[in-house]
Amino acid sequence: MQFANFARVRLIHGPTPLEPMPRLSAALGGPDIWIKRDDCTGLATGGNKSRKLEFLIGDALAQGCDTLVTIGATQSNHCRQTAAAAAKMGMNAVLLLERRRSDAAPEFYDSGNVLLDDLLGARIVEMPAGTDMDEALASTAERLRANGHKPYTITTGGSNPVGSLGYADMTHELLRQADDVGLRIDNIVFASGSGGTQAGILAGLGAESSSIPAMGISVARNADSLRALVTPLTHQTMDLLDVPREQCPEVLVTDAYVGPGYGLATPAMVEALRLVASTEGILLDPVYTGKAMAGLIDVVRAGQISAEQNVVFIHTGGSVGLFGYQSELT
Numbered sequence: 001m002q003f004a005n006f007a008r009v010r011l012i013h014g015p016t017p018l019e020p021m022p023r024l025s026a027a028l029g030g031p032d033i034w035i036k037r038d039d040c041t042g043l044a045t046g047g048n049k050s051r052k053l054e055f056l057i058g059d060a061l062a063q064g065c066d067t068l069v070t071i072g073a074t075q076s077n078h079c080r081q082t083a084a085a086a087a088k089m090g091m092n093a094v095l096l097l098e099r100r101r102s103d104a105a106p107e108f109y110d111s112g113n114v115l116l117d118d119l120l121g122a123r124i125v126e127m128p129a130g131t132d133m134d135e136a137l138a139s140t141a142e143r144l145r146a147n148g149h150k151p152y153t154i155t156t157g158g159s160n161p162v163g164s165l166g167y168a169d170m171t172h173e174l175l176r177q178a179d180d181v182g183l184r185i186d187n188i189v190f191a192s193g194s195g196g197t198q199a200g201i202l203a204g205l206g207a208e209s210s211s212i213p214a215m216g217i218s219v220a221r222n223a224d225s226l227r228a229l230v231t232p233l234t235h236q237t238m239d240l241l242d243v244p245r246e247q248c249p250e251v252l253v254t255d256a257y258v259g260p261g262y263g264l265a266t267p268a269m270v271e272a273l274r275l276v277a278s279t280e281g282i283l284l285d286p287v288y289t290g291k292a293m294a295g296l297i298d299v300v301r302a303g304q305i306s307a308e309q310n311v312v313f314i315h316t317g318g319s320v321g322l323f324g325y326q327s328e329l330t
């Protein structure tokens with residue numbers, strides 16, 4: 001894979017650690033579970049979006065842009081990392097936050113990621129639920145341009161082929177780390193939302209002709225629509241990397257752990273959060289990794305992954321969101 005061909009800025013503390021979770025593995029009595037600590041990417045409490053932003057901002061600077069504009073839900077980890085990256089690079093950030101929920105406790109609207117967005121100096125524009133966010137993104141950029149700024153728009157979750165390069169790169173890093181410690185990876189498991197993380201992982205595995213299954217646990221949409229999102233994005237990412245599309249691995253997804261919807265708590269999510277925190281001292285998040293871990297725990301308990309196997313769970317970050325969900329977790 002030729003990452004040197006792409007404009008890139010350095011944002012993260014990498015390589016992020018690959019660690020065993022012996023006490024969680026013992027508590028479940030199943031496979032050996034390892035964790036790839038992409039919650040430790042470093043930028044303003046870290047997370048997966050920082051890897052995508054290294055390539056997206058590289059592209060933005062190559063185009064002479066000075067303002068990052070992006071969209072997300074109220075407690076968006078992506079928007080918070082975009083705000084931090086903009087600050088670090090001396091750029092402006094404009095965040096359009098869709099207020100999808102009206103029923104949540106006050107901390108949901110002003111703590112967690114929202115507090116950090118403000119501290120990081122981003123301009124926050126709240127949008128009512130149901131807003132056409134792609135249209136809002138385009139019209140905001142248009143207005144900024146009319147006022148003499150040079151905006152760079154970033155789609156939901158930074159999930160386009162350029163952003164996904166960050167996760168092809170992570171996959172390369174992970175496979176090298178596993179080789180170094182003599183770990184045979186039998187499964188990779190992670191949360192899948194806007195699909196860019198999964199597309200990048202699949203492109204990375206395809207580039208290395210790896211046959212490791214990579215299971216995306218949906219946190220938002222049904223399996224068919226997630227697959228329909230991830231498949232073309234994986235192909236486009238492989239095209240950028242000059243990897244033949246025939247090498248595309250199977251797109252594995254499940255929607256069994258979404259619960260009532262995106263960002264809405266489930267009992268299994270709360271149990272997974274508490275189990276990982278109390279056995280390993282690791283904080284997951286309520287929107288993504290908590291539901292992904294609930295899925296992994298469920299398939300382990302159902303005996304679908306044998307005790308001889310090694311699973312790598314990608315911790316994609318987001319624990320600062322816990323503070324926005326306090327009343328739903330206690």
Ligand SMILES: *Cc1c(COP(=O)(O)O)cnc(C)c1O
Pocket residue numbers: 047048049077078157159191192193194195196197198285288289316317318
């Ligand atoms: C955005 C996000 C994800 C999902 O990544 P996608 O590339 O949008 O699928 C997973 N975990 C956390 C913590 C996130 O913020």
